Amino acid sequence: MIFISDYSNKNGELYHYGVIGMKWGVRRATRKAAENERYRKKALAYDMKADKLTKKSEKAHSKYDLENATKKNVKAAKYDMKADKLAKKANKSDDGLKKTTLEQRSERLKYKAAKTRLKANRISKATGYGHKAMQLSIKSDKAAKKAAKARMKIANNDAFIAKMNRKASSLTKEELNGAYSFVNDMLK
Secondary structure, eight states, rough: OOSSSOOOOOOOOOOOOOOOOOTTTTOOOHHEEEEHOOOOOOOHHOOOOHHHHHHHHHIIIIIIIHHHHHHHHHHHHHHHHHHHHHHHHHHHHHHHHHHHHHHHHHHHHHHHHHHHHHHHHHHTSSOOOOOOHHHHHHHHHHHHHHHHHHHHHHHHHHHHHHOOOOOOOOGGGHHHHHHHHHHHHHOO
16 A cells, blocks of 8 residues: 655655554564564474474384284284194094094184284274374374464465565556556645
8 A cells, every 4th residue: 555655745756654554663574574484493393393203103103013013923823833733633633532622723723813813904904004103193294284384374474575575666657657646636
């Protein structure tokens, strides 16, 4: 917005002193520039936090989730080996009661192996992450979101600063002519 500083100016000069609502001595663009520095620090801090949490999430995924899945798969393989040994013993046995007992124990171990293998597969089923890693991943996403919000505020402040720093000389001829006619109408 263009303001006139001196209505009695006969040279037709146009002066620009600020924007509507601006208080004397308050430089909003300078304040916005100072805010940008604070937002840059915040964005950097949130980015670092997001990276740190992402690394923790990956570590938790490999340490807790994949390690537990591996342990459960190894345990299931041991159950399968024991079940196979019992099944072979049952096939070699001539005693009917002993044979059925060995087969029963073999099937029980196969069931345990299947159950354990299912638990191992469930750990990283839908997202590839287990509970602990998923929690850290969510926290990392929140920090990244806050960093993006800080960057958005920086962009808003930069746009405001650019608007405030716009000089009268950067006005187009049509805008200047309109301003001059406005001033002349006011002076009449």
